[in-house]
Amino acid sequence: MNSKLSAKKKWMAAAVLTSLSLAAMIGCSSGKQTAAGGNKGDAVAQEPMNISIMLPNFKPAFPKDDGPVAKEIEKLTNTDIHFEWVPNNTYPDKFNITLASGKLPMVMVVQEKNASFINAARSGAFWEVGPYMKDYPNLSKANPIVNNNISIDGKIYGIYRSRPLGRNGIVYRKDWLENVGLQPPKTIDDFYNMLKAFKEKDPDKNGKNDTYGMVISKFTGPFDIMQIWFGAPNKWGQDATGKLVPAHETPEYMDALRFFKKLYDEKLINADFAVMDTAKYNDPIINNQAGAMVDVTDNAARLDDKIHQALQKAGKDAPNKQFMDIIGAVSGPKGLHNLPTSGYAGMVSISKTGVKTEQELRRVLAFLDKMNEQELSTLAERGIEGKHYTKLEGGFIETSKDSNLMEGEVEGFNQFVAFIPETRTLPVKTTPVRKKSDEVQKSNEPIIVANPAEPLVSNVYTQKGAQLDTMISDARTKYIVGQIDEAGFKAAVELWKKSGGDDYVKEINDLYKAIKK
Structure with a gap:
């Protein structure tokens, strides 16, 4: 009798465990799931x-x-x-x-x-x-x-x-541009003149020579965006034969590189850009040190808010004043182009x-x-x-x-x-700068330059990509700050090729041909 009772108890325990297991499986199965699993209407709520x-x-x-x-x-x-x-x-x-x-x-x-x-x-x-x-x-x-x-x-x-695909643009101090008597830039030359005025014409009207044109941090995005203005491709472009070539091997890339060096030599960008913490990227604009950045357009609204907050603390706020403004891109030798997000x-x-x-x-x-x-x-x-x-x-x-x-x-x-x-x-109350950001992002879409190799996965890059990218990024920085000249940059590119770059280019082209068939 005891053995029968014991067997019955074991059977009942097994049945309960099975039921619980099934309930757990159902709670985590596909279908109309609630957060962290579980279907609506489950009799027993799951543990967090x-x-x-x-x-x-x-x-x-x-x-x-x-x-x-x-x-x-x-x-x-x-x-x-x-x-x-x-x-x-x-x-x-x-x-x-x-x-x-x-x-x-x-x-x-x-x-x-x-x-x-x-x-x-x-x-x-x-x-x-x-x-x-x-x-x-x-x-x-x-x-x-x-x-x-x-x-x-x-x-x-x-x-x-x-x-958003068209998220990149130029974010700048609207009040500074008005103070130096310039119109919003339309060309690369206009953009340069704006940065020069932000350094030399006392845009904050404090009587001191304590401002510069544009802030750049360790984040290399601004250079990546600006080189597109010059007609450089988005990572990969096509030569006359249809072959894909890396951006840094194009003449347009070198044109952009010379422009970056000019900005650095004339102190229109911060000298410490290569080591500047990205967490402090916004500070120079908020603190009246720099007048522009090349960044996502929606940062303009955040900067505008931060400037108002800083002025409020100092008891100097002008609540209805717009401090920041936005441009999508400026025209270069090959027209109006912008770098998209992916x-x-x-x-x-x-x-x-x-x-x-x-x-x-x-x-x-x-x-x-x-x-x-x-x-x-x-x-x-x-x-x-x-x-x-x-x-x-x-x-x-x-x-x-x-x-x-x-x-x-x-x-x-x-x-x-x-x-x-x-x-x-829930959207933040629309302000002129937020509305402008949305408009610029939409207007950017027709001028974005796609990367034809975006979905391609290279085995060479998987193995050596970090090293290859660093070689070009370091060479770009060294050229901008004057540690190497153009011959030095070209030597770095040759080293890139020998270190796996040539294999990378070949593989990307093979993969590209395969998806085009």
Whole structure:
């Protein structure tokens, strides 16, 4: 009798365990999933999922795990999140070190599809998420062209972070331009004259020789953008025979390089650009030291806000004054051209060391999918209503002007939001500079220069890409600051070729021919 009872108990225990296992599997299966897994209507709520996220921060301060916005995100997504913030300036190094360690957080922001990431993806360090995206209401609407751009060997190893294609432009001090009596620049020469006036004509009217034209940091984006004005290709261009050639081997690239050196020699840009921390990139404009930057156009609104905040603290604010203005590009020898984004700014990838099962993967994907909804994307980008922003008429909001509050509790969370299929964040009240930014981004689209090799994945580049890129980037910097001349730059290019560059060019052309057939 006892043995029969014991057997019955074992059978019942097994049945209960089976039922629980099935419930867990159903909760993490595809379909109408709630955040972090689980279907609406589940009888028993799942325990919050522990998620670790590595992401860059662009300010000295950053939100804490127990901050109000972080806790609200956790509440709405049934998660317990640890955010590993890394200064943007050192993020590439930290990313590579983390990959090499083999101990990856569950979710990582991947800033670029570089050799280290490609190698890691191919070796199985990250989940291939392409086959799963169709099961989620927002991720299933991802742009197929952008997905193709981020793919590796036709496979998708992350959720791209959506960005406007025509986002790059010239951001400058409108009040300074008015003070020196110039019109907005239309050509490269006009742009040069503006920077020269910002240095020599006392644009801030303080009677001191303490200003310069344009700020540039360690981030090489401004040079990449400006060389397009001269007619240089976007990374790869075609010669007369249709062969793809790297941008740095074109005469237009050298024309741009001479222009950069001229700006440096005449002290129209900051002498410390090669070592300037990107976290301090905005400071010279806010502090009345520099008058322009070549950057994303939406930074103009942020700069405008920061200038007003600085003036408020000093008791000198002019609330209705617009300090910043924007231009998409200036005309060069070959007309009006601009560097596009690739439709994305890196991606959010899921590691296999942090997420070991398909069930866990689906819960993380459900979490990332839900972050695209209006409530959560607004929370991640704007914060909490009543504390970090106020709702206005017309569906707009006004964000807090307390920079310490915003940096310490809000700014940075949007780094892991994909904004797919579109940005649903509650919009900030339209100002002239924000409206101008939107207009410029749209007007940029017809003049952007595509990279014909964008979706191609080179094995040579995977192995040697970081080294090859550094060789050209270092040579460019050395030329600009006068450490080498044109002969020295050409010698660096020859070394690039011998170090794998020739093999890289050949492979890219072979891959390009294959997709053109």
